[in-house]
Amino acid sequence: MAIIPKPITPNIGERPGAPGSxxxxxxxxxxxDLAIGYGRxxxxxxxxxxxxxxxxxxxxGPNGSGKTTLLRTILGxxxxxxGRVARWPGLNISYVPQRDRIDAIVPVTALEVVTMGMTARAxxxxxxxxxxxxxxxxxxxxxxxxxxxxxxxxxLSAGQKQRVxxxxxxxxxxxxxxxxEPTSGMDIASEAAILDFLRALNTEQHVxxxxxxxxxxxxxxxxxxxxLVSPRGIVHGAAGEVLQEERLTAxxxxxxxxxxxxxxxxxxxxxxxxxxV
Amino acid sequence: xxxxxxMRLALVASVATGASLGILGVYLxxxxxxxxxxVLANVATLGAAVAEAIGWSPEAVSLAAAVAAAAILxxxxxxxxxxxxxxxxxxxxxxSSATVLxxxxxxxxxxxxxxxxxxxxxxxxxxxVVGLTVLAAAVVTAQIIFMxxxxxxxxxPESAQIxxxxxxxxxxxxxxxxxxxxSAAVHEIGALSTFxxxxxxxxxALLLMGGIRSAFAxxxxxxxxxxxxxxxxxxxxxxxxxxxxxxxxxxxxxAAFIARAGRS
Numbered sequence: 001m002a003i004i005p006k007p008i009t010p011n012i013g014e015r016p017g018a019p020g021s022x023x024x025x026x027x028x029x030x031x032x033d034l035a036i037g038y039g040r041x042x043x044x045x046x047x048x049x050x051x052x053x054x055x056x057x058x059x060x061g062p063n064g065s066g067k068t069t070l071l072r073t074i075l076g077x078x079x080x081x082x083g084r085v086a087r088w089p090g091l092n093i094s095y096v097p098q099r100d101r102i103d104a105i106v107p108v109t110a111l112e113v114v115t116m117g118m119t120a121r122a123x124x125x126x127x128x129x130x131x132x133x134x135x136x137x138x139x140x141x142x143x144x145x146x147x148x149x150x151x152x153x154x155x156l157s158a159g160q161k162q163r164v165x166x167x168x169x170x171x172x173x174x175x176x177x178x179x180x181e182p183t184s185g186m187d188i189a190s191e192a193a194i195l196d197f198l199r200a201l202n203t204e205q206h207v208x209x210x211x212x213x214x215x216x217x218x219x220x221x222x223x224x225x226x227x228l229v230s231p232r233g234i235v236h237g238a239a240g241e242v243l244q245e246e247r248l249t250a251x252x253x254x255x256x257x258x259x260x261x262x263x264x265x266x267x268x269x270x271x272x273x274x275x276x277v
Numbered sequence: 278x279x280x281x282x283x284m285r286l287a288l289v290a291s292v293a294t295g296a297s298l299g300i301l302g303v304y305l306x307x308x309x310x311x312x313x314x315x316v317l318a319n320v321a322t323l324g325a326a327v328a329e330a331i332g333w334s335p336e337a338v339s340l341a342a343a344v345a346a347a348a349i350l351x352x353x354x355x356x357x358x359x360x361x362x363x364x365x366x367x368x369x370x371x372x373s374s375a376t377v378l379x380x381x382x383x384x385x386x387x388x389x390x391x392x393x394x395x396x397x398x399x400x401x402x403x404x405x406v407v408g409l410t411v412l413a414a415a416v417v418t419a420q421i422i423f424m425x426x427x428x429x430x431x432x433x434p435e436s437a438q439i440x441x442x443x444x445x446x447x448x449x450x451x452x453x454x455x456x457x458x459x460s461a462a463v464h465e466i467g468a469l470s471t472f473x474x475x476x477x478x479x480x481x482a483l484l485l486m487g488g489i490r491s492a493f494a495x496x497x498x499x500x501x502x503x504x505x506x507x508x509x510x511x512x513x514x515x516x517x518x519x520x521x522x523x524x525x526x527x528x529x530x531x532a533a534f535i536a537r538a539g540r541s
Contacts, residue, residue, distance in 0.1 A: 075439050076438070076439065077435055077438065077439070092440075093439050093440065094436070094439075094440065095435065095436045095439040095440070096436075097433065097435055097436060101433075101435065102432065102433055103307075103309070103431075103432070105306075105307055105309065105483070106307050106428065106431060106432045106489065107483065107486065107487060107488055107489050107492055108428065108432060108488075108489050109488065112489065113432070116425075116428075116429050116432065116433065116437075117440075119425045119426065119429050120429060120436065120437050120440035120441070120442050121440060121441075124422075124423060124426050125422060128425060152487065152488075168436075169436070172440065178439075
């Protein structure tokens with residue numbers, strides 16, 4: 001029996017902006033003459049782009065196209081082969097990694113994981129205070145996982161782990177939230193709830209959101225801008241301009257058709273006449 | 278049994294090293310670099326052997342060698358061709374064989390080899406006991422203050438780095454702490470016991486305990502209790518204290534595995 005998650009409404013209280021944090025429309029990241037990869041030859045070269053505050057950016061493309069490499073370079077986890085990525089000074093960035101990048105050997109509870117979001121922002125000598133624990137609990141309530149606080153992270157289901165990692169990121173009151181495959185392992189109801197949550201976080205709290213996903217349908221109705229990554233290169237622009245049938249068909253190598261169902265953009269793969277792909 | 282000064286000094290030295298290594302070893306196990314502990318213990322031993330051969334202070338050279346190895350090997354990551362553990366294996370084999378070769382050329386090196394490998398805690402001088410106790414106090418204090426930071430960079434270093442935490446620096450601090458503790462321990466309890474205390478109490482604790490704080494507490498408790506018991510048993514039954522401690526730790530580890538298997 002599928003458990004419908006309770007609706008989640010982002011209201012994480014006062015979010016004092018980082019000193020000098022950019023307002024909507026200004027840049028959060030700027031890439032200049034970037035070459036990215038793991039040495040020569042680079043995966044991509046001569047990349048220049050701006051990621052603007054207030055966007056919901058979808059980084060999409062086929063498996064193995066370089067999405068995660070691009071993301072890790074933007075975030076500073078991977079040194080560019082050439083060029084540079086500038087980040088607005090003082091920008092508060094929270095990252096939700098893929099679940100399998102977290103080593104389950106560390107015996108921490110879900111609440112302890114969420115509290116780490118604040119540990120990262122605090123000074124090394126600061127103690128975790130009751131206020132921090134309350135903020136962590138609040139973040140967990142937003143995502144409907146407050147009952148998991150005392151359970152070990154490694155014993156949670158895939159979807160629960162993903163929500164805990166998201167709560168950890170939110171507990172830090174970010175200006176920018178970056179998510180790598182955030183809905184993997186989730187059922188469609190949970191996925192829809194998360195996507196609605198991210199949309200509300202962006203519109204109501206002005207959090208810039210960047211999502212890396214290989215699941216194109218996730219960004220169809222969510223992203224305002226798209227980076228479409230493929231062996232041919234990277235196309236970056238407004239979602240409506242980048243997500244065109246011809247371009248997607250060329251990138252994915254299968255016929256891709258876009259349409260509308262119940263007011264939502266949807267995607268179908270295959271021949272229009274119902275033939276096999 | 279503890280009427281004599283040398284036994285009391287041996288007891289304090291055992292408890293102090295057990296506390297330090299028991300706490301620090303939890304990070305080695307959680308970071309899946311247990312053999313870094315083995316390498317550091319043997320590099321410290323190699324440092325002492327080199328010092329013996331050239332007439333320098335064994336403690337100073339041992340410490341320098343262990344700290345350098347901790348800094349370098351802590352940066353070693355897995356490549357596509359070989360694992361980090363295989364590089365540790367290479368370092369261990371090189372260090373331990375070099376130690377034996379060097380000491381084979383030193384007058385009286387044979388007995389010293391045994392002491393470095395298996396320890397001679399019964400001969401620990403009072404000044405060393407003071408040093409070990411101060412070190413244990415420093416490790417416990419650092420653990421109380423910085424545990425959230427150390428656990429953060431162990432659990433999710435990438436998110437921490439993106440949030441602005443200097444994860445490499447904190448990892449280096451951890452590795453250097455382990456290098457210092459291993460170097461100090463090797464001179465009194467030997468390389469074998471040092472590695473055993475860095476690996477077996479944490480393993481047993483992580484098997485038995487369901488939380489991070491309790492795991493640290495249990496590992497420290499095992500690290501403190503087992504060497505003390507081994508010391509008493511070795512006195513009672515005229516056994517070498519180092520191997521007795523390791524054997525007892527291995528028994529505790531076995532019991533932990535069995536207890537864990539029984540719960541599953």
